[in-house]
Amino acid sequence: MIESGLKELVQYGNELAVPNLVERVGVTYSDKKLYAVDEVRRANALEMSTLTSLVEYIKSKTDVSTDKMIVQVVSPEEVRLISALDDDRKREVLAEVNAQIPGFDYGRYIGHESFIIALQSKFIQNDDCELLLKFAGTVENGTVAQYGDDGVTQKATIKTGIASKGEAVVPNPVKLRPFRTFIEVEQPESAFVFRMRQDERNGIECAIFEADGGAWKNTAMKSIKEYLQYELSEYPNFTVIS
Incomplete structure (x- = not known):
């Protein structure tokens, strides 16, 4: 018990210590793991339940977006609106659309x-x-x-x-x-x-x-993609993928 406590104390002390940086052959090494500070503020994603809501949100131009945007058909029940990569090589999810579907217990009596x-x-x-x-x-x-x-x-x-x-x-x-x-x-x-x-x-x-081995999912996602491509045909900066 005492040894465990001493081990945790030593580990905590090491975490508080300033990291030592060493350069070898043009590569910088550290004796501690470093974490980048994310200074870019990102909004929480808007939650929606219909494709119509997403299309109306995009056409309203309510929020400032990047030059290129991605509309990703994640599944037959989910679509996301995602920004292009920022300077930190990260993306921002502006909207998440989840279909409201009546439940049914397939495969159960x-x-x-x-x-x-x-x-x-x-x-x-x-x-x-x-x-x-x-x-x-x-x-x-x-x-x-x-x-x-x-x-x-x-x-x-x-x-x-x-x-x-x-x-x-x-x-x-x-x-x-x-x-x-x-x-x-x-x-x-x-x-x-x-x-x-x-x-x-x-x-x-x-x-x-x-x-059908889940083939219906591909059909549904294809239909969602075609619907969004048609509705956003006048917005070339929005790319729809599935």
Whole structure:
């Protein structure tokens, strides 16, 4: 314990000492680590949630910027406005745009009713989405164990009337368009694997698993870049990258 305290005391004393600088063959060496003092003041980044806000901010010319600016599409959910390198070879982030996207638990089984509501509120309606709604919305509790699943299609008993019953078939994968990027651009369509199961405690549960290897992200980022390039076409000092 005493040795540890002495070691820390010696180390603290060394940190307070003036560094010794030695020059050898045109190179200056120091026996202590030196830190540059950053005298350039940088603003905190503005936080935004839409691409429209970013475009309006740029066009307003409210803040002074460098001769060249970079608009970086970081991900389908994030865009940053960045200055060019300053004299210290550093950049300033003037704005950060983060999309407000409804959450959905991909790859996790959720309750039957919650799944149906999510399909209606968090996805753009297309043919496959309507097919899933028909399938998931009419399957009877207690019949999921009877459905057939060959890895490509699923079949289950559904209600077709007050007394009659029929069968519905859902192909896999299904093509869906969830809200996953900024509302100003088209939501990319991608493949999902749909699964349903009967849980002893929770009843019917549904899940969709992403099946495109994340290719939708490239599509979304390309759309964001094209949107910003069009909106900023009259501002050649702003370069959009992704």
